[in-house]
Amino acid sequence: MIKISKFLFLALFVFAACTSDNDGEEPISGGENSFDRKAMLANWADNIIVPSFENFASSTQNLQEKTNSFTTDPSEGNLVQLRAAYKKAYLDFQTVSMFEIGKAEELNYRNFLNTYPTNVSAIINKIESGDYNLTLPSTYNEQGFPALDLLINGLADSDQEIVNIYSSEKYKSYLLDVSKRINNLTSEVNASWQGTFRDNFVNNTSSSSTGSVDKFTNDYVLYFEKFLRSGKIGFPAGVFTGEPSPGNVEALYSQDLSKELYIKSVKSVQDFFNGKYYASSQTGPSYKQYLDYLDSMKDGQILSTLINNQFDTILSQATGLDQSLKSQVQTNNTVMLQAFDELQKEVILLKVDMMQSLSISVDYVDSDGD
């Protein structure tokens, strides 16, 4: 028995000596030998996510107000104003759509706001019957920006005809409800970030699959792969079916918005990668810094540089795309397929190389390892 206690004492002593020594030497943040994930989470929350949602919430508020004006007084002038508000909000949505965590995840926020193609016949039927409930998950493709797009751009060929349609109370109230719902859901998500969720998010520094860094990174990469690569480019280009489907583009009824949305979304993802503050050129702790800290030397190049270079390649390839991705698919789908290939290279860098460097597992099956 004496033997055990002696050994344990010695072990404890050595251990205590090591750790206290260590604590003394290293500052918690910024030191060369440690990376402070909490500071990264705080930067994400305080300088990127929260301001992005604040900005987006004011856009959706404005969207609802412009919808109000238009439905109270359907005129071509009000329609033009409503469209501008819609366009701004849709573009701003690209800066928050990747943050599907917390309240947004709980609400299925992205599905309610941006499931496309929208279901035209279902929408028309529901407007006519006046019987609908937009809170049901079965109505993802009857609301959000794609539905709004249809309602203010796709119902008729000329603005005058569209305005004429809104002499109908049924159309007015559906349009208003869609616009309100976008704003209400956004207020809810925004409020949760203003409330306790920000602290929960920042303090959850655990490295388990429920920790903020792991969970968010999975969401971030999923967004890039499924919603950006497949959603905006892959599906319309027919990558998964072999048949180009121009009807699957984002903002189908807006003449020339789809490319702009795509670029905005790529830029937002890249800015997030670099920890760039919302609407500022300042940067803070980020994936880029984290990867650089982990010294991910690959092929003589740093992984974060490879990733940023690929983002740049994607963006420069995108300049060759038609303003309307719909017409791009119809006229020369090859450019779309090239865009997909460039996005694909980035998926590999993010999902394989970055996630391996960060030691974040791609799946949530919490089964045992060896």
Next chain:
Amino acid sequence: MRLQINKYFNSYTEAAPLAVFRLFFGSMMLASIIRFWLNGWIEKLYINPKLFFSYYGFEWVKPLGDFTYLIFILCGVSAFFVAIGYKYRLFIISFFLSFTYIELMDKTTYLNHYYFISILSFLMIFLPANAYFSLDAWKDPKKAFQQIPAWCIDSLKLLLAIVYFYAGLAKLNSDWLLRAMPLKIWLPSKYDLPLLGNLMQQEWVHYAFSWSGMLYDLTIPFLLLWRKTRFFAFLLVVIFHVMTRVLFPIGMFPYVMIVSALIFFSPKVHHKILRKISSFFGINKSKFDNSLGLVFQPVKRKIFLSVVAVFFFIQILLPWRYLAYPGELFWTEEGFRFSWRVMLIEKAGYSQFKIVDSESGRRFYVDNSDFLTPFQEKQMSFQPDFMLQYAHFLAEHFRKDGHKNIEVYVENYVALNGRKSAPYIDPELNLLNFDDSFKHKSFILPFQDEIKGL
């Protein structure tokens, strides 16, 4: 020499260590089956997926829908009866069969630990683990023996020694020792550990863990065997496995190993354990202490010893089969499984399968999430035998969908131990031209680096 061998096989030892082993093994297996069930893993891993990845030659072993639960019940019940030693031989056989069946249902879930349990329970079929302190021995004095042949206990020690020693040999490579990979990837992410968190970010810690892990695996069997170092070694076993439990999602395995290492202790220790258990449950332990020695019938003895000999022959040789394949083992994984290469590589991949109509040239990509769970997709993406089976599955699926002249290609990138991801499967080759076999898979592209070592 021959005389000595004969003498060894006729030597006897106390049955108590084997009885303790049986008791703990059965209880832990029962606990791990219950844990598996409560975690919802039966449904997640064996009911929900649309296809299951089979081991070559065992394609007929499949989950049975909702009846899969019955296999788990059978397995758990068998474990319980093994623990108490009731109709031992029957239940250890049914445990071995049901557990192995479960493991064969889908190789996505392959773990060295599960394989260890499978072969350990196979070995236990041939050991008289119910001779002492069991319900069998309690009910029928003719089956009760205090002494059993020494080889019955030594075979368990040998199996444990093989597991540790081979795991140590596998660590003798440049990635593990000179690059501290993959610990250098894994440990920094454990930043949230109390006390240790900050240490996990230090490079010297990664090297220290790598080297000490290697030394531990290579020496622990010997340290456990030698009486003078045994206690110290056991302390190391406890510290090492508790550490792995803290650092990695490793389930019940650390406890299984800690308890298994008790087999190296003298019968005195085991009698002490059994006395504690007896007094707790109010069992009259002295009823088992009959001083009788178990003598196998000659024919039975011959068969048992032959099976055990063949078993160990295979166990010793199988981990070396990778030498028969060209290319880097960690890259191709040909001969990787069943060889105690534990926690040696961090590998991740990405596969985009392309279905091509060879006549019209029409092509499209497959969305893997239509067919695979995230876990299956992850495992499939860096293991060539998975990709092959999946390619054939996809061809079958799209053929039924009315597609014709199908060819299946894969664009596949794999990252190994922190190297930048590189093309893995030749994207120009129609995977349908290949069938799974033990032969080298020539569609794997060569590894662009070198890993030196065993």
